[in-house]
Amino acid sequence: MxxxxxxxxxxxxxxxxxxxxxxxxxxxxxxxxxxxxxxxxxxxxxxxxxxxxxxxxxxxxxxxxxxxxxxxxxxxxxxxxxxxxxxxxxxxxxxxxxxxxxxxxxxxxxxxxxxxxxxxxxxxxxxxxxxxxxxxxxxxxxxxxxxxxxxxxxxxxxxxxxxxxxAPDRGRKVWLHHGSSISHGSDAASPTTTWPALAASRGGVELINLGLGGSALLDPFTARAIRDTPADLISLKIGINLVNTDLMRLRAFTPAVHGFLDTIREGHPTAPLLVVSPILCPIHEDTPGPGALDLAALSTGRLRFRATGDPAERASGKLTLGVIRDELARIVEQRADEDPNLHYLDGRDLYGQADFAELPLPDRLHPDAATHRRIGERFAELAFTAGGPFTDRSA
Incomplete structure (x- = not known):
């Protein structure tokens, strides 16, 4: 002992x-x-x-x-x-x-x-x-x-x-990020190699990670927590949990996104705010949720997920990743005139079709350790390097 x-x-x-x-x-x-x-x-x-x-x-x-x-x-x-x-x-x-x-x-x-x-x-x-x-x-x-x-x-x-x-304050900017289990870290190798931690290291910022596995659901209390937390840079990765929980239809989704953004802006009226749509996830690109455990795979000791919705249900307002990307891009564009510090990033720029071919999602939903590294490097390049939404545009 x-x-x-x-x-x-x-x-x-x-x-x-x-x-x-x-x-x-x-x-x-x-x-x-x-x-x-x-x-x-x-x-x-x-x-x-x-x-x-x-x-x-x-x-x-x-x-x-x-x-x-x-x-x-x-x-x-x-x-x-x-x-x-x-x-x-x-x-x-x-x-x-x-x-x-x-x-x-x-x-x-x-x-x-x-x-x-x-x-x-x-x-x-x-x-x-x-x-x-x-x-x-x-x-x-x-x-x-x-x-x-x-x-x-x-x-x-x-x-x-x-x-x-x-430790003394190093004067670094604070980046607050909110997202799903992928932002939370899913199958990353360690806490400093989740994609947000890797991106924060490359960007030279202090990370607050509000990636919440299964729980990026546009909850008003999460928006208020972000509103009330000191931060210089904010990003929101929205989509996959809303599809795989089948939580809401398009009619509820659009005002919920606006309300989430409005609440955050009450506390951070001018901070760079980046809305990120989902990375590629083939099972839910055009097929609504709910997502479910693949019990046949589980019986052989493998953890895999599947989509159980019907693509035809999009016509009645069911959400897919494709629907969400289109709507997020439209919402950000609509708000741009009154909010010049609001930005949009298509999640497929972080992990898209070519990445899926090389680094498929092992359980069809979550990226592995190598993919976390790639997403973190891509995010750092797109957000923190010259001309990115998290760089000083006044210089």
């Missing part, structure tokens, strides 16, 4: 050494980072949203220290899907002065067993685990520990062999 050295310094985990979270909940074990504020959480009892917003995509501990050894006690909640291959443990990424310096996982934790065929879930409590990074370079440095993007993580204790202080 690991014993705590007597010379360890324990530092309280507080908001001043945590970035990317909008709220910190004090629990029986420590603190639980949330990516939606308490008021938003109180307005929706959906279990999928509750799981997604407590998975700390983009959330990281950031501090300055001389320490050469760091320990972090956490209580993860690991997911097991009945009939599907085991999921790997969540990954923690260590950065020292902005450069990758280590990667590790925590064993133990709670086990959430999900039966996707029946929609039921069962939680079994488990023990706290310890993450350990040693051999860090001597001298003052900025340390970042990025929490697993896809594993709910309660933070129990932070220990170091030298004092810790909050």
């Amino acid at each position: 690991h014993t705590i050295r007597h010379d360890w310094i324990t530092t309280p985990i507080t908001a001043d050494i945590l970035r990317g979270a909008l709220d910190l909940e004090h629990t029986a074990h420590g603190v639980l980072p949330h990516r939606l504020p308490a008021r938003a959480r109180a307005q929706c009892a959906d279990g999928q949203l509750a799981m997604a917003e407590t998975q700390p995509s983009g959330v990281r501990l950031v501090f300055r220290t001389r320490a050469t050894a760091v320990e972090l006690d956490t209580l993860p909640t690991k997911r097991v899907y009945v009939g599907a291959p085991p999921r790997p443990d969540g990954v923690y990424d260590l950065l020292v002065d902005g450069r990758p310096a280590g990667r590790a996982s925590v064993t133990g934790g709670n086990i959430l067993t999900v039966d996707m065929a029946t929609g039921t879930a069962e939680n079994r409590p488990g023990p706290t685990g310890t993450l350990r990074f040693t051999g860090l370079p001597d001298g003052v440095k900025d340390v970042e520990i990025w929490l697993p993007h896809n594993e709910t993580t309660e933070l129990v204790a932070l220990r170091t062999d030298a004092p810790v202080e909050p």
